[in-house]
Amino acid sequence: MLKKALEKADYAPIEQSHMYKIAEDFYNMALSYYEDGKHFIELKDLVNALGCFSYGHAWLDAGARLGLFNVDDETLFTI
Secondary structure: OHHHHHHHOEEOOOOOOHHHHHHHHHHHHHHHHHHHHHHHHHOOOHHHHHHHHHHHHHHHHHHHHHOOEEOOOOOOOOO
16 A cells, blocks of 8 residues: 555655655655565564554645645545
């Protein structure tokens, strides 16, 4: 789910704005948690992998609710 959400989360603010930088921060946090989750899967640590994927998705979902991302998928985001 997080991988799909990362693919669908487009930055909403204009590039030169302060809010664009915040959108980048939210996206980068989600991406970092995604990468950490993949690492935990390689280690067969599924509990921590799920935790990472959940936290990563929460960053994107919160960003969508704040208007940082243009999203249109109600199954991936709380919109």
